Amino acid sequence: MSVPAEDAKRAFGARLRGLRKAKGLSGLELAGLTGIPNWKISRIEGGKQGVKSGELAAWCRACGADEQYEDLVIVQSQVHDMWVEWKRELRKGQKLLHENEDALYRQTKLLIVYESKCVPGILQTHGYVFGLFKTAEALYGLPEREARAAADARLPKQSLVTAASAKNGYHFVIEPWVLELVFGDVNVMLEQLTFLSAVTLLPNVSLGIIPPGATRAVPPGEPFYMFDGSMVRSPMWSAGFKTSRPEEIDTFKRAFNLLRGMAVYGAEARELIEQARQKLQTSANL
Known part of the structure; x- marks a missing residue:
């Protein structure tokens, strides 16, 4: 691709x-x-x-x-x-990075997300964020304090999703292996799966999971986050891609429509989460 x-x-x-x-x-x-x-x-x-x-x-x-x-x-x-180099951005510090993002997330009426690498950022628990950014420390050579700073800075945005007065809408589609990738440790991942299951019941959230073995309408690709259908960000290994060009946005919209057509929602999505939980517990003998 x-x-x-x-x-x-x-x-x-x-x-x-x-x-x-x-x-x-x-x-x-x-x-x-x-x-x-x-x-x-x-x-x-x-x-x-x-x-x-x-x-x-x-x-x-x-x-x-x-x-x-x-x-x-x-x-x-x-x-x-279009390019945002992660190493350069991460050097600014997590607190500043997330403060800069907060306004964008708050003003976005509908956030559309496809994730193939990890749980969508705004749905990550504190322990999950910490575990995820510990890997970033190793990859990008960041100071050890950055993982904790990332976890502390990211969590407040989650209230935009979970608050009883939440007005913003969210539509997530994730690949099935996202449920099995462990960041932090097994207990952190079990907590994360519990939270994802609860999110499927929120009125302002649609969480779709593409089942294992589903016939693909489109191949797996890089994650992307679409803000009100007018701007897209896509994180990659060394940099992030972003665009507001209409022709690029249209491609991402078509891709998301195909991806969500493969996904299951509601009780079926919760069943996939429960299967991932049971598999994780069995492997860890919990």
């Missing part, structure tokens, strides 16, 4: 290549007109290197496309903003 941000970089480069070819210019000719080295033109057109604003203006001028400059600046900015 391709990465949307990489696709966007290549598409932006292809658009610039199209301007050059429409004008009938070779790479060397464009280099002579703009002062951009030919090797760099090749990398820009291949989506492997960015282009500075002055270079972009010169490119448009040389190709007789000055009218496209402002639009290209906007598109380039969107492409650049």
Whole structure:
């Protein structure tokens, strides 16, 4: 499966290549007109290197496309903003990161989430968050205190889901193996499964679980979080992808509709959670 941000970089480069070819210019000719080295033109057109604003203006001028400059600046900015490097973000500290996120979650009327790697963030118990971020400490070389800070900072957002006065809506779809991935320890995971089961009874929450062995309408993919159908975030190993581009949003909407069509809800979802609980208890001899 391709990465949307990489696709966007290549598409932006292809658009610039199209301007050059429409004008009938070779790479060397464009280099002579703009002062951009030919090797760099090749990398820009291949989506492997960015282009500075002055270079972009010169490119448009040389190709007789000055009218496209402002639009290209906007598109380039969107492409650049698609990537959030986790190591850089995590260095800001968990307290600040979660404070910055709080406003977004509070103003979101409908949060749509597909998760294939772990329990959705806003549904994670304190112990689960702590266990999950202990793995992040090892992966990203974070200070030991960050796991505790993450757990303490993330938990208050959960009231947006569980409070009796909760007004925001939530629709989650998770893959079946999410119920079996243990973060923290067995007791932490049992507590997490209990909470998930309770969440299925909340009036403002739809929690779907794709059953093991379900015929796939779409393959498993990277997790994504959609905020009011206007912005998507997708966490990956080294960075996070985000977009507000309508054509990208439409792809995620189609994917979610296919994913939720495979999922079960209500009593059937609770049965899958109970099966995961029993399997975990058996393996741990509890």
